[in-house]
Amino acid sequence: MHTAAGPRPVATARRTPWAGTLLAALGVVVFSLTFPATSWALEGMGPWSVTTCRITLAALASLGVLLALRVPVPARRHWGGLAVVAGGTVVGFPLLTALALRTATTSHAAVVVGLLPLTTAAYASVRSRTRHSRTFWAASVAGAVVVAGFALQQSGGAPGLGDLYLLLALLVCAAGYAEGGRLAGDMPGWQVVAWGLVACLPLSAVGAAVALGAEPVHFTGRSVAGLLWVVLGSQLLGMAVWYRGMALTGVARASQLQLAQPLLTLVWAVVLLGEHLTPAAPLAAVAVLVCIAVTQRSRR
Template identity: 35%
Template sequence: MSQPIALPATRLSDTTLGLWLGLLGVVVFALTLPMTRLATGTAEAPQLSPWFVTWARAALAGGLSAAYLLVTRSRLPMPAERGPLLLSLAGNAIGYPLLLGWALRHVTASHAAVITALLPLATAAIAAWLLHQRARLGFWLFAGLGSALVVVYSLLRAAQSGNGFALEWADALLVGAVLAASLGYVGGAQVTPTLGAERVISWVCVMALPVTVPGALLTWPDRPIALSAWLALGYVGVFSMWAGFFAWFRGLALGGALRVSQTQLLQPFVSILAAVPLLGESLDLITLGFALAVVATVFMGRRLAAPAPLPPAKP
């Protein structure tokens, strides 16, 4: 009687694991928009101040980061690394959450998802500018097309709300948030090869503590706040500002940045879908359509984001 053949235990490949971790990071970041709106409330029914949300979420992440850096016995940043870390601090720890928080008091999370869908393209453009890379002409064309789509969407939304064909100031805040985050990402990317991805976000949060802790104490709410707003603040502090980066950076390392980074194209759609149960927003075909169009330009633009070949040297 023949013996059964023992099959080897299957192991999740690094590529597959990297894709799943990257997708987890995307979902974590996508929930930032509805969670931030839940924390700040609306102009008609405000909850936590956007200033307090900005300082408190970074202070919470800073405490977790300090514990992580101590446990892992991480070295101090070298002088050459502090400049890029400060740029990341200004963009990711302060600029992006503050501008986003104020904007989300006046527009829906779904609306914000369309504008912030330009973030990957904006990051590539700022990287090309600051790092003096020669991006291809096609990249700049798609970047311009994506920006034009966002402007058209904003004008259309303003007209539908009865404000005529004029950009709302909340859209300017969202564009500022995208630019701030892009600058922060580029600063962090500059020191990631020497400092390590997880330590970059941890040092950013720790370096911000002398500002974020006093800021949180000075802007502490002086009236009753709904439990849902406090829970949302806990989410953006623990996950959006800190733990999400661990999954995202580890996914990029295991699965390859080129492959895993494409999962970021799903982020605006996850934000739009999550806003339905969390905030009671309705699915809007116009918003979904513009989100799809903007993501398409981001996809094509990122494929052309590689530096253009240099012209041949003259003899």
């Protein structure tokens, strides 16, 4: 593999909003299936096996593409951001949500993770030192109160271990999304995903070998289908089109589309997993979407 001073910057002057919107929307649809697919994968594998195999398989595919296309190694200044992408979206979010889904339902997790656009915006505002209006922060607090109330109601009045995992997943994924969106201005979005995966390959390969030996494995058709989706769909296709969409249409516009993700996941939870939603779940999801929509529409 050839080294170079850095990847060729992506042109940002000529943005195509509609193409970017369609790509980002495709990414949201793919992401909305992540929780149901993870639940399927967990039927045949443990959470550590699902996570490490997901990373390893996706990293091997990414490495093959990078080598085939002779993509230059990113410049040194980009590796800090790539490390955050790897820690947040490659390792942290998949592992923490897999652990959460052992005790939390898919519909419950979907509503809690509905705050992901908000946490991403908060991280990005701190990272870029951007100030938002009072309306933005008022809606942010309202959304947080709705989510906290729903989580407490679903857990019988006290937060469960799954909620802790989901909260940590929100924080690390927000950092990964924000850093990935920033890096997508300097290199193609799919390369941001690919290099983040490759950076994790040595540890993930060892982790997969250990996890598969320590956790029970009972492959079924649904568990294999779930694992393949989180590898090919969520980890590769979804992230690639998501970052590309952000590069074309802008991070703010793309993040608005992700507001539909919790509702889509609730639909998949009913259709694919046979879950029965309580009246609070869709109401909480809609309330969260309204709150986050206000934050996205408020001016800086």
